[in-house]
Amino acid sequence: MQKKRKHFPRKPSSKRHTIEHGKNEFRQEKSLERDVLTYMYGNEQAVSQADIVAGLKLDRGGQKELTVLLANLVEEKILHHTSKNRFTQGKQCNLAAGVLEQNPRGFGFVTGVVAKGDGTSYSKDPSVEASRMGAARHGDTVLVRVFKVRQDGRPEAEVISVLKRGSDRLAGFVSFEQNRIRVTPEDPRFPFSVFVDGTIPENLQAGDAVIVELADGQKETDSLRGRIIEVLGDPDSIDVQMRLVIEKFKLPHVFSEEAEQESLQLPEEITESKGREDLREIQHVTIDGETAKDFDDAVAVIKTKKGFRLYVSIADVSHFVRPGTALDKEAYERGTSIYFPGRVIPMLPEKISNNLCSLIPDQDRLAFTAILDFDRQANVVKKRFVKSIIRSHKRFTYTTVRQILVDNDKEVRNAHKSFLTPLKWAGELATVLQKQRKERGAIGFTLPEADIGLDEAGRIRSIGRAERNFAHQIIEEFMLSANEAVAETFTEHSVHALYRIHERPDPVKVQEFTGFAQTLGLHLPKHRQDPDWFGQVLDMVKNSPKEYVVNNLLLRTMQQARYDMRNVGHFGLAATDYTHFTSPIRRYPDLLVHRALQDFITRSKENKKNLSPESLKEIGPFLSSRERVAVSAEREMNDRLKVRYMQDRVGESFDAVISGVSGFAFFVELLELFVSGAVTISELRDDYYIYDPKHHRLVGERSARMYRIGDLVRVTLLDVDPRRNRINFTPAKE
Numbered sequence: 001m002q003k004k005r006k007h008f009p010r011k012p013s014s015k016r017h018t019i020e021h022g023k024n025e026f027r028q029e030k031s032l033e034r035d036v037l038t039y040m041y042g043n044e045q046a047v048s049q050a051d052i053v054a055g056l057k058l059d060r061g062g063q064k065e066l067t068v069l070l071a072n073l074v075e076e077k078i079l080h081h082t083s084k085n086r087f088t089q090g091k092q093c094n095l096a097a098g099v100l101e102q103n104p105r106g107f108g109f110v111t112g113v114v115a116k117g118d119g120t121s122y123s124k125d126p127s128v129e130a131s132r133m134g135a136a137r138h139g140d141t142v143l144v145r146v147f148k149v150r151q152d153g154r155p156e157a158e159v160i161s162v163l164k165r166g167s168d169r170l171a172g173f174v175s176f177e178q179n180r181i182r183v184t185p186e187d188p189r190f191p192f193s194v195f196v197d198g199t200i201p202e203n204l205q206a207g208d209a210v211i212v213e214l215a216d217g218q219k220e221t222d223s224l225r226g227r228i229i230e231v232l233g234d235p236d237s238i239d240v241q242m243r244l245v246i247e248k249f250k251l252p253h254v255f256s257e258e259a260e261q262e263s264l265q266l267p268e269e270i271t272e273s274k275g276r277e278d279l280r281e282i283q284h285v286t287i288d289g290e291t292a293k294d295f296d297d298a299v300a301v302i303k304t305k306k307g308f309r310l311y312v313s314i315a316d317v318s319h320f321v322r323p324g325t326a327l328d329k330e331a332y333e334r335g336t337s338i339y340f341p342g343r344v345i346p347m348l349p350e351k352i353s354n355n356l357c358s359l360i361p362d363q364d365r366l367a368f369t370a371i372l373d374f375d376r377q378a379n380v381v382k383k384r385f386v387k388s389i390i391r392s393h394k395r396f397t398y399t400t401v402r403q404i405l406v407d408n409d410k411e412v413r414n415a416h417k418s419f420l421t422p423l424k425w426a427g428e429l430a431t432v433l434q435k436q437r438k439e440r441g442a443i444g445f446t447l448p449e450a451d452i453g454l455d456e457a458g459r460i461r462s463i464g465r466a467e468r469n470f471a472h473q474i475i476e477e478f479m480l481s482a483n484e485a486v487a488e489t490f491t492e493h494s495v496h497a498l499y500r501i502h503e504r505p506d507p508v509k510v511q512e513f514t515g516f517a518q519t520l521g522l523h524l525p526k527h528r529q530d531p532d533w534f535g536q537v538l539d540m541v542k543n544s545p546k547e548y549v550v551n552n553l554l555l556r557t558m559q560q561a562r563y564d565m566r567n568v569g570h571f572g573l574a575a576t577d578y579t580h581f582t583s584p585i586r587r588y589p590d591l592l593v594h595r596a597l598q599d600f601i602t603r604s605k606e607n608k609k610n611l612s613p614e615s616l617k618e619i620g621p622f623l624s625s626r627e628r629v630a631v632s633a634e635r636e637m638n639d640r641l642k643v644r645y646m647q648d649r650v651g652e653s654f655d656a657v658i659s660g661v662s663g664f665a666f667f668v669e670l671l672e673l674f675v676s677g678a679v680t681i682s683e684l685r686d687d688y689y690i691y692d693p694k695h696h697r698l699v700g701e702r703s704a705r706m707y708r709i710g711d712l713v714r715v716t717l718l719d720v721d722p723r724r725n726r727i728n729f730t731p732a733k734e
Contacts, residue, residue: 032065033073034134038161040079041095041143046086078145094146096126097163102138104188106130110144110157122146124154132158135219138189139166139250168216170194171247173235173723174208183212183226187248188724198227209235209244235722238458241640242343249633252334253345258326263349266320266356270364272389273319279369280391282311283422286359287396287475293344295359296585298367298392299478301426307375308429312482313367313390315357317584318594321348323610335626337586340637341452341460346586353585361395368594370482370581378432383485385601394419401471430474433481441532441574446542447551450674452641460645463673479582480573486597487577491567496611497596498589498620500578502561502570504529509557516553519695520546520710531574548657548669549710562624563589565616589623636725642675643725646717653716653732658709661698663691666707668715668729677727679707679715684731 039055040047047055049070053063070087073079080090089095096115102108109125126146128136136142141164144157170190172183181196186209194212204210209232215225232240246253255263272278284298300311321327331347338345346353359365367390373382394416403409404416405427413420438444451466483500490497510527517524517537525536534554541550558572563580570578581597584590595607609615656668665678681689687700689707697708707713715729 032062032069034160036066036069036073037078037093037095037145038143038163040087040089040093041097041160046082046084046088048086052087095143095160096122096146096157097141097143098125099166100128100133100136100138100140100142100159101125102133102136102189102191104191106133106191108133108136108138110142122149122153122155124152126155126157128157128159134159134162136162137166138187140164141166167250169211169213169229169247171209171211171232171244174204174206174210176206181228183210183228186244193223194226195223196228197225201228201231204228204231207235208233209240211243211247236644238342238454238641241644242340242637245340245633245637245640246345248636249629251338251345251629251633252330255330255349256326259330260349262325262327263351266351270356270366270389272364273366273387275387276366277369277386277388279311279313279367279388280364282390283393283419284311284313284359284390285394285396285419285422286361286392287398287401287471290397290399294353294357294585295392295395296357297475297479297582298359298390299426299475301422301429303425303428304373307373307378307381308425310372310374310429310478310481311369312372312478312582313359313369313388314482314582314590314594315359315585316366316368316387316594317348317352317357317591318368318598319366319387320352320356321591323595323607327352331588331591332623335588335623336630338630338633340634341641342454342458347588348585357585359390359392361392364389364391368581368597370485372481372485374429374432376432378429378436380481380485383489385486385489385597387598396471398467398469398471401474402469406470426474426478427470430470430477433477434473437477437480437574438535441530441535443531443534443572443574444538445551445555446538446547447555448548448674450638450642452638460641463642463645463675465672465674483579483581484575484577486581486593487567487575487579489600490579490596491577493600495596495600496565496613496616498563498565498579498592498616498623499567500561500570500580500589501564501566501568502572502578503559503568504571505534505557505559513553513557516696516709517550519697519708520550522546522550531571545657545712546710549659552659560624560628563620563627564624565613565620588626592619639676640722640725642673643720643722643727646675646727647720647722650717650719653714654729656713656715656729658707658711658713661691661696661707661709663693666698666709668713670715675727677715677717677729679729679731683718683729 035056036052039052049066052066058066070079074081077090077092079093080088082088096113098110098113100108101111107130108128110128111125113122113126115121126144128144136159140162143160143163145160146155146157148156150156170185170187172185172194175182175184181200183194183196194214210228211230211232212226213229218224232243234240282300284300286295286298288295296315298313302309321331327348334347337347367388369386369388371384371386372380375381400412401423403412404420404423449466451464452460453462455461487499514524514527522540525533527533537554538551541547567577569576579593580587580590581593582590584594592611596611599605599607654670656670658666659669660667665680667676667678669676687703687705689698689700692699697706699706714732716732718728718730720727
């Protein structure tokens with residue numbers, strides 16, 4: 001009979017087992033440490049060990065580990081042990097919370113940092129290496145511990161915990177792999193894949209754009225699980241691209257049922273309202289682009305014995321959108337309308353923006369009117385603001401006004417005889433206003449914009465230079481004048497309101513620009529920290545090949561304009577007082593300005609809560625951030641469409657200007673199409689090129705040939721990558 005073999009448990013004697021066992025212990029210890037630090041961050045008061053045990057619901061084994069861990073954290077000065085046997089954050093704790101901005105390469109930065117404990121503040125956003133990211137994803141609100149500050153002032157941190165997920169959904173592209181479906185996120189800042197669970201939508205095709213909802217509680221970030229909640233379709237469709245941008249920037253784009261109901265309950269027509277000044281006989285006109293759908297401003301100019309009287313009438317959105325309503329709350333969350341080629345995400349429902357508050361010709365409309373009297377030198381001698389009822393007498397386009405005032409087109413002028421004189425007065429006033437503004441030092445940047453034309457299917461038909469003529473300048477000058485007049489009123493009477501401020505440029509950036517200008521051979525006037533100096537620099541390069549680059553780089557030295565309750569003036573406009581009054585249909589700050597102005601002229605306190613210093617202190621930064629998101633989304637949408645437009649033009653050559661130079665490529669902007677792209681050094685095959693960062697150029701080692709920022713070059717389209725929205729060029733053959 002065969003003897004039964006005894007089985008003994010395997011001894012943990014192997015080196016591998018010892019290493020794995022050590023790794024597991026380290027992971028458990030780090031996990032407990034993160035939990036403890038998260039608990040400490042959420043409790044501003046000193047806590048006992050028993051408080052931590054209860055807060056983390058630790059078992060006996062966890063309590064033993066906690067005792068050892070607390071002793072270690074106190075020794076490392078991450079925690080402080082008080083005389084009353086309690087714990088607080090120590091000198092080396094350095095906990096802070098913020099939003100993770102992840103780079104496609106894995107690392108990231110934590111923005112909007114809020115510190116507790118000793119209140120340490122940082123001049124730069126903390127950086128987080130990919131290996132210290134934990135389970136955090138782009139857009140999450142995270143708790144980090146700063147463990148080091150580099151010599152350049154950049155803090156280095158590790159993620160302790162995810163305080164709030166940025167989103168549980170994302171957009172991506174479908175691929176089929178054996179028996180499973182993979183979704184690759186469209187946004188490269190999510191460097192992982194999502195594998196699909198649940199019901200598979202019918203007619204799902206490889207390459208389709210979809211939106212997936214991520215399953216809860218997942219900690220691994222290499223690959224996640226989720227379910228498809230919407231199939232968007234072909235990524236080459238402009239509407240699909242629009243949805244992808246909406247998902248990437250988390251843009252609110254569907255009105256709630258409550259907001260829609262409030263909109264439906266508004267009247268279908270305007271009835272004359274008591275207490276309003278009747279300005280229907282004043283010959284107001286609207287001047288907008290050919291494709292404009294909402295007309296929120298109308299103007300009229302009358303020549304007087306002493307100068308001019310200007311009427312700037314703005315749609316009275318505040319009459320229909322009341323504080324605290326669902327419409328108001330959603331408008332605030334959006335902050336602004338967002339405009340894509342042929343598409344718009346409105347701040348307010350169509351009934352308001354395209355009907356009740358659109359100054360349609362020959363229709364009575366409620367308005368808020370600025371009535372400004374000027375002398376012949378365009379100085380304001382009197383200003384008055386009234387709630388009014390107006391009637392637009394004509395809808396003009398910029399092109400038609402140009403044909404009347406600049407081209408003197410006889411046929412067009414004959415068709416609009418009754419408006420020729422008031423339009424002539426408008427041109428005269430705008431000319432004097434523009435001259436005065438330039439003399440006081442307002443900076444006139446001249447950066448051309450792209451005009452993207454679409455066909456009926458929503459594909460790009462053409463890309464050209466957006467026309468900017470004297471008619472645009474007329475409206476711009478009148479809107480600036482109204483905005484300044486309202487802001488001056490707020491300042492003169494100490495009204496609590498939002499100003500549009502633009503602070504002085506960063507001196508370090510200006511110094512860098514002057515150094516760069518010397519490499520272009522520009523002999524700049526001695527620098528002064530006033531707008532006039534910047535205007536002189538722009539005049540030096542006007543109508544030259546360097547104009548685009550100098551305008552672009554000089555603009556980068558500027559601070560971002562923003563909304564604030566503090567009035568520090570507007571540097572770019574050389575204005576001591578400035579606000580936004582003229583577009584409440586599409587900008588929420590303007591709606592607040594209307595409410596503040598209404599309270600002032602009626603001595604009412606209706607909006608006191610919304611316009612208190614405490615509320616404005618929070619409102620200004622939030623609305624500034626919404627504006628920046630809108631600008632980024634609009635720019636991204638344009639870039640996506642440009643990439644798709646260029647797909648069929650591979651092999652064609654174009655004239656371009658070098659807009660930037662780095663160690664691996666130089667970047668170009670096509671002169672006629674306003675399309676950007678790169679020429680990598682690997683494409684410069686005639687020589688070995690060395691990067692000269694001081695002079696912003698690449699220099700051939702043998703030939704001494706240079707590619708410098710600002711140079712005009714001829715390039716050939718090499719390839720287009722629509723998934724990564726990249727366009728690559730190569731030098732054109734001579």
